[in-house]
Structure formats: structure tokens, C-alpha cells
Amino acid sequence: MTNPFAALLAWLSGVFRSKTKAKKAAGATGAAAVIVAAAVFVGPWEGERTEAYLDRIAQPPVWTVCYGETRGVKAGDRYTSAQCSDMLMKALATYRDGLTRCIPALPQQPEGVQVALVSWSYNVGTGAACGSTLAKKANAGDWQGACNQLPRWDKAGGKPVKGLTNRRAAETKLCLNALKGT
Secondary structure, eight states: OOOHHHHHHHHHHHHHHHHHHHHHHHOSOOHHHHHHHHHHHHHHHHOOEEEEEEESSSSSOEEEEETTBOTTOOTTOBOOHHHHHHHHHHHHHHHHHHHHHHSTTGGGSOHHHHHHHHHHHHHHOHHHHHTSHHHHHHHTTOHHHHHTTGGGOOEETTEEOHHHHHHHHHHHHHHHHHHHTO
């Protein structure tokens, strides 16, 4: 059986590569397209849980629901799959906007770079993302260096977490492959 995450990454990479030349000629990738692509990428990593649960990896533990949403979540909260998808799209738009405020050139980057960095920001938070060496490298125009910072963000509670290590590897690959097409 093939790894579904590897298959998803391969498909996304192919989509981004095939669009790169057209998108470069057309200018920046539209925000809506990035959000949809980010949702497709983030969803499998976060997993959907329609009933609130206490995420004990976070320190302190935090109530979480749907695709990793923590804002305003409390014990007993329940959502439909459609509500979870809508919540994810809105959250990703918020995280993309926050990341764009601290990395103003992000919208001019290939879609794969944007998706990888929005996924990372959604996972670590805009504050941590914007204060990072990754953001500093991106703002200095070192996009490859920025992509190569992603693997450093694989810890929870100071300890490496295999799922985060795998996610960061997928984000890094997506980010770097998108840059190769430019």
C-alpha cells in the first residue's frame, strides 16, 4: 500500500509545477487558490475530528476541534464536516494574511512556497512564524534558505514529534520544488 501523504505531495507538486510558468507570467497566485491548495495540503496532516478533544501534546493542553482549530474551542463543541471545512478555509485565510503582513513578498512567490509556509504558520502560529529566522530569510530574499528552515519546527514541548518531522519534510519538499520551477 502506498503512503497517502506521499501520493498527495506528489500530486500537489505536479499541480504546482504544471502551473508555475503560467502563473509566473500571470503574476502572483491568487489568495483564494492558495487557500484551497493549503486546505488540501493541511487537512490530511491535521486530520478531522468533529468533536472537541483535549490536545495533550500542547503545553499546556488545549481544546482542539476539526482540523486543529484551537481558537475559542471548549469541551463539548461539535461540528459537521462541512463546518470543519469552512472553519479550516477561514483559518487558513487568516494565517495567510498574518504571514503576508510580516513577509510582504509572500504573495509573489510560487503557489507551492505559499502553501508550505501557510501550512507551517497554521501549525506554529503567526506570532512564532513572524518572529522566526525563516521570516527573516524570506524578507532578505533568501527563499531557499527560508524553505530550509522548516525542518527546525518539528518539536512539541521541546521534543521532536515524528508527525511534525514528516509534515515539515513534506512542506520543505513542496517549498523547494516550487522554487525550482521559477
